Amino acid sequence: MKTILTIIAVIFFGTVAMAQDANKEVKVDAVTVGVELNIDIQKQAKKETEVARLYKFKNSRVKKELSFKTKKDRAKLA
Template identity: 55%
Template sequence: MKTIATIFFIFFIGTAAQAKDITKDVKVDTVEMTVVTETTPTIKLDETKQVARLYKFKNSRIKKELSFATKRNSPKMA
């Protein structure tokens, strides 16, 4: 009885899925835009001087913070 009910349920779901009419045409509004070919280069020169820090080792601060050690990292004698 359970197999017959399962087959009937699957048949019913399949028929219901095929019975749906999904043939809606979606209309898209198009927008017409023009192409601009004239460009003017703009160059901005900064007169301010800035100082950059140089480190001896690459990513030294990141490596230092990633290599932290806790009290539980130390080995203990059994």
């Protein structure tokens, strides 16, 4: 019974709130301003070529730096 009365009260107050015309819409004058787009696009025909180096030797500096191991990486005996 309490839930039915609550639902009826919510619907009643909702319809009363929607029925009021307290706020009337006020028309606002819109101001239009012209916009000019001056865009200069310059295409550069410069092609960049990148070179990838392949190191064949184990003792190269890059492979040494990339394959480092720390003391914590080593296996421990329990």
